[in-house]
Amino acid sequence: MTQKKWYKIVTQPFLTLKNKTFSKLYFAQLSSLFGDAFTWLGIALLAYEIKPENAAAILASALTLRVTAYIIFSPFAGILSDRLDRKKILLVSQIARMVTVCVLPFVYQEWQLYALIFILNIFAAFFTPTYRAIIPQIVDKKVYREANGLSMATFQLLSVFGPALAGIVAVWLGARQIFFINSISLVMAIILIASTPKIALQVNSPVGFKTKSKTWLQIAEGVKLLFSNKIVRFALTMEFVSAIAGAMVLVNTVSYVKTTLQLDDKHYGWVMATFGIGAAITAFLLGSLDKTKTRSISLISGVLLIGVAICFANFVNVNGLLVLWVVAGMGQTLADLPSETLIGENIESEHQGKVYGSHFAFSHLWWAIAYPVAGYLGTQFPDKNFLYGGLITLILAGILIIKFKIISKKMK
Incomplete structure (x- = not known):
């Protein structure tokens, strides 16, 4: 590949920022995600301050509440994004998050922390599907994949470097004060959204759009559309397989690094950083590299990469793990990212809101299933947990790939 072509691939995602509406929403998302890193680090410190001996259980419960809020409320968010003023949804959800973060x-009590985390993620469940439903409507179809890749790469990079920066600031400001950093970032996001013309966010979803169908019927329709499209369904099921492998990385890496390899927190941080960096670089380049209609090359290679990578993790030292986790991060993005772009390309505009809401719910349901599986393998088979998790990933992937090919042949 020539240097000129590589330059085009690297710079193309940034060209999407020439679209003023997308640019404002992107930087609003960037500001919001930056603040979220501070909030979750603050929650971890707050959990330890409230009950040091039970901090891990509190954090586990907090993550469960987060996923639960997404699963319950994101389908409703998808329906509302097709019915109501999208700008109001974005503004109200961000303002509510800002108020919650400021509290x-x-x-000083455990139940208060749980309540606020649940509320915080209810509004996150309304913001994200609405944001995702807007992007394919405001970005030219030729660069939609690049725009989506830029958003996902930003998310991955902030998930790596955001907590590190938050940790430095926490030393300076203190555990409780860092929440106000997020509130400031949310204010910046609110300003950007407020300055965006309402009509620019309401493309293909006119204000005042009404439907005779009840909300629960609309939710059912969103689920039906999500699973009835063969291409989108395959991508979603591959997401489930990659979630099992991804959960193995997130749940069991800390024990392997600190217990098996007898290393410290610094090494654990570096290992997880390589996972995030691999995911971010792949997200950034994927839209420009894979132009296929079904994205099956990305989906299949992604699941195989992360499955193979974790299979070998129990048998390497920290240097080997660094390499494997870069590959695993690449595989995670290749398997997860196509679903959103495929919805934008294969679902009719008037239905995309409800379908994005359903996808957001199911993609988090996959992780809610995957976390206990990873926890069980980690506790029952500590010496070969990654090997067994990788084999499960590869077996499930093989079954789905064979099934997908059979269905494809029948449809020809």
């Missing part, structure tokens, strides 16, 4: 520094 967190004054929490």
Whole structure:
């Protein structure tokens, strides 16, 4: 590949920022995600402050509440994004998150922390599907994949470097004060959204759009559309397989690094950083590299990469793990990212809101299933947990790939 072509691939995602509406929404998302890193680090410190001996259980419960809020409320968010003023949904959800974050520094009891985390993620469940439903409507179809890749790469990079920066700031400001950093970032996001013309966010979803169908019927229709499209269904099921492998990485890496390899927190941080960096680089380049209609090359290679990578993790030292986790991060993105772009390309515009809401719910349901599986393998088979998790991933992937090919042949 020539240097000129590589330059085009690398710079093309940034060209999407020439679209003023997308640019404002992208930087609003960037500001919001930046603040979220501070909030979750603050929650971890707050959990330890409230009950040091039970901090891990509190954090596990917090993550469960987060996923639960997404699963319950994101389908409703998808329906509302097709019915109501999308700008109002984005503004109200961000304002509510800002208020909730500002209350967190004054929490001193466990139940208060749980309640605020649940509320915080209810509004996150409304913001994200609405944001995702807007992007394919405002970005030219030729660069939609690049725009989506830029958003996902930003998310991955902030998930790696955001907590590190938050940790430095926490030393300076203190555990409770860092929540106000997120509130400031949310204010910046609110300003960007407020400055965006309402009509620009309402493309293909006119304000005041009404439907005679009840909300639960609309949710059912969103689920039906999500699973009835063969291409989108395959991508979603591959997401489930990659979630099992991804959960193995997130749940069991810390024990392997600190217990098996007898290393410290610094090494654990570096290992997880390589996972995030691999995911971010792949997200950034994927839209420009894979132009196929079904994205099956990305989906299949992604699941195989992360499955093979974790299979060998029990048998390497920290240097080997660094390499494997870069590959695993690449595989995670290759398997997860196509679903959103495929919805934008294969679902009719008037139905995309409800379908994005359903996808957001199911993609988090996959992780809610995968986390206990990873926890069980980690506790029952500590010496070969990654090997067994990788084999499960590869076996499931093989079954789905064979099934997908059979269905494809029948449809020809």
